[in-house]
Amino acid sequence: MDLRRLTKRFGAVTAVNDVTLTVESGEIVAFLGPNGAGKTTTIDMVLGLARPDAGTVRVYGKQPSEAIARGEVSAVMQTGGLLKDFTVAETLVYTASLYSHARPVAEVLERAGISDIADRRVGKCSGGQQQRLRFAIALLSDPRLLLLDEPTAGMDVEGRREFWAAIRRDAERGRTVMFATHYLDEADAYADRIVLIRQGSIVADGTTAEIKALAAGRIVRATLPDADEAALAALPGVETVELRGDTVLVRTADSDSVARHLLTQTAARDLEITSRNLEEAFIALTGDDASQNPTATAGSQR
Incomplete structure (x- = not known):
């Protein structure tokens, strides 16, 4: 994934401001920032759901729409996209029928840890189980890039741990993962790299240790x-x-x-x-006080 000088405005508000970012194959990247920082807008442009006002987005050398049409990109979003009267298995079978090539439903059920609720209606599933179903749907096309927006919302501690174990196994096979989360412990524990964004601009980019070190x-x-x-x-x-x-x-x-x-x-x-821990670094680099000393928060944009 390659973003070059990406900018998106909504009227007088600049949601994403001149962002340049490259994510390599097999990386697990946490994309962090306070509410309104530009995380979701950036992800929307990578998914082709929004068009940049300036700059370019390339996913494996292609336009987002082409990469998605080829099944190379999938996303797990927080809400929406599920039919409550379908069972979990029916949802996956129906979605798989939309692809020319899809992974077996039984395989993605097991991958997402929801084989035991395959016959349950979606409307009867908990919030965490519905998030796992969204994860299973995202895996159907066997994507090279997986984008996650608050992927473990509604999951209990054990469910979160199992989810990230599955993500790590996929990344070891070469899948690229980029996720936005408010659970900083998840970013600390599972990300190879952390990108911090504040007011539409990247202010830090590095390993967890490097990000912590930036908070003096x-x-x-x-x-x-x-x-x-x-x-x-x-x-x-x-x-x-x-x-x-x-x-x-x-x-x-x-x-x-x-x-x-x-x-x-x-x-x-x-x-x-x-x-300092990651939470303290996050506050120092993305809080209101950070804008008073921008040179101290500048990271490397790879």
Whole structure:
């Protein structure tokens, strides 16, 4: 998938602004951003559901409509597209009949983990089961590129884990996956690469570790009964100090200085230094404060 200087406007609002992005075969890419950042609009242009005002979209060297007609692209969206009076199996049989070549229904039922509800009417399925059915439908054409918009909405924890295990197995066979989600733990656990978008522009692009590193600062955690919160807050580079019983957490731009103070000037023990987590990086790079320092949030657009 290759996007070049992609721009989409709705009246005076620029939903996608000069986006350039390349996704390689076999990658699992998380496409993250706050509501209104341009994620769904970008996915719509890749699917040919919206036309860009400027720039180009190529999917395996083809226009989106041609790639979709060849069954090379499929999508799992949050809502819509299901007939409530059909059974799960009937839905797949009917959809498969629309393709010149389709994977066996029994195979995609098993792939999506819904073989046991094949005879259940769609209207009787839970939200998570309906999402799995959408996943099975997307697999019928055996697509090279799979686009997922909040794919695990409505699934329980076990269902989410099984879903992503199936996605990982498909990616290992060369399928490319790009997904948008509000579950940052999913992006952290399953994505090979994370692309962050804010106000229609890509602000960061890299591995999970690289994205976390873009959010400056670290967290120093230690066991320290009766910690002097004011003294810790006064140390160079300290942003915040949080006390949780006998545990102290210090967010700082100078973790070495804080660690040295704790180990030499206090009775602290069990000291740990960790990078910011993905949620903190997400907020730092896509929140309102990020716009005040855009150079600090610029990532590599591959």
